[in-house]
Amino acid sequence: MSIDASVRPKRRVRLDSTVIVYIALVVVVVVGAILVNTAGRNFFSTGNIRDILTGMSVLGLVAIGQTLVVLTGSLDLSVPYVISLSSLIAAETMRGNPNNIAQGVLFALAFAAVAGLANGLVVTKLKVNGFIATLGVGLIIKGYLDTNYKGSSGSVPTEFQYIGATGLGPVPISTIIMLALATLVFLFLRKTRMGHHIYAVGGSLEVSRLSGLRTARPVIVAHIICSVMAGLAGLLLASRLGVGSPTVGSQGGYDLLSIAAVVLGGTLLAGGRGSIWGTIGGVAIFAVLDSVMSAIQFNPFLKDVVRGVVIVAAVAIYTGRGLERRRARFSTKEVSR
């Protein structure tokens, strides 16, 4: 213990929480690979890598958007229903006809953007807590889904199904799209004024307001991007299933899992601190855990137990560090952000 304490201060200066996430990812991969090998399988086989990367793509898309929302200090619990409805809108608009692909994608994303706008406006203009606002908007969409769709509906042309089914070597196209979007959002957060405002509003709403920011805009923008990302996830799922499904979002549990991935990636739930790459690392940890547990034929129900423990343990580690880092917040090194 005493040795630890003397080493710690040095490490703390260097290690960013994103780095820790990737160290954790490496540890999970190594331990997982050993476990999978003892079960007589090859963790690094092309098929397995492809499965893990495929598993990352949908949750990754949702979690990228969720990161933005969490950074502003809000939440988005409506994503599962946005996912489901946009998959349905896309599949019903396309009706198996390749000429309708663009239209289907457009309609689905337009709906998603409207849902995000609604979330953002309720949070900022009506001053409703993000938890309640997005829970409410989610329930509204869920009621619509339950009333109008009894089962899967519409169909997606084969050309569109390729997006979910093909890949470059072991890397699926869907994962490439997800990573490309992650890069875009990363640049958005890093390079644009709005990106910086998202951090500022999440760090302190009051201080941002007193500094002359229009505090509503970053929150609304974050919510719109988040919902559009969920819409993309819905499109991807539609492309995989070949149809639109009213339950595909809620079955995946994407609301809570994406928040868990964001937090696992080192983003503060209270907002203002975090990174996209951390989130992608969190998503990767989930995907690797899933794959390893399937490979060693771990009881599927107990997977959730492991997930739950991992989430809480990870956040406990971050917050333990975060509280100490807080003090250094106004030191000269913090200018970078």
Add this chain to the structure above:
Amino acid sequence: MSAATTPTTTPAVATRAVTALRTLISPRGAVFLLLAILLVSITALNPNFAEPGQLIRFVQRVSPIAIVAIGQFFVIVSGEFDLSMGSVIAAQVVLAGNLIGQDESKIVPVTVLMIVVGAAIGLVNGLVTTVLKVPSFIVTLGMMLALLGIVYYVTGGSASGNPADSFRELRRGGIRDVPVVGIIPWAVIVLIVTLAVAILISRSPYGKTLIAAGDNVTTQRYSGVRVWWVKTSAFIISSLCATLAGILLVGYAGVHPSVGRGYEFIAITAVVLGGVVLGGGRGWVVAAVAGAFTLEALFTLLNFADVPSTWRDTIQGVIIIAAVAYSAVAFRARRKVSAPQASPSEEKEPDPDGHPAHPAPHTRKSTEVD
């Protein structure tokens, strides 16, 4: 409560009537107004509903939700969340189903075990939140995943076990041959007792500390409050309430791992409908229970009005947003009015745009106790 005012004309009574009216349109009173409107509408659609026997059945139906809402109230008012309540219910239901079986002699020990398990879950939730400083949203989310995983692992995802009938009696039976209502179900009595205890708790020094901790942790810490213990005990209360609801639900719904699913969100909705502010520091437990009744009354009304049950969620969504928006707007309006009263020399602040979590002190005092 929705103080029924008699139309007398003495000035004192008049001012009281005005105060009562203002309370009725205030966020914490609005829920009673809404409840009254809903009950009247239900009765208009279906006159049978107003019969005492029917009403008591209604109360019986609401009681598990109301009890869960009471538990959630204590957690929310202290500034935290409990997302694990639904899975605590599921765990307790499965525990009761599998351990009691048809052996009546096991009822008491297993009930004790369930209470211990409930308290332990709350203790873990609370300690991880307060000592390890993990946001309660994440802690209870993790607890929810873990408990549900265990429950599904143990049961294999299907209904299993069947506790002795005398255990189920708590939910099904009651005091029979009561004049007027016919039967007073045990569930109603349990609810009344729980509510009474909850009111006592929230009026006690502990309860006030809890609310104050939700309002401002720092001041509480400086005033020497053991915040970690205050909040942890709120989580314990919440898990115990979920346990109680689980015991009631065993008799009603049987033993299935999906019992209790979604209860945490229903409870949060109910609490929020009751004007309790997410983030803590303000709320009244009776209004939270009224929120649970309002929600169930709303569903009953939709049922009688032949609205497809699939629209329930949509309406619940609209109501919950409207309720919170209303209280946010109302509190801001009150702040505008009360600010000059508190300090008459100051100019009226033009833009109270910040979050309405810090109202004028006297506003808060009035919301704490009845």
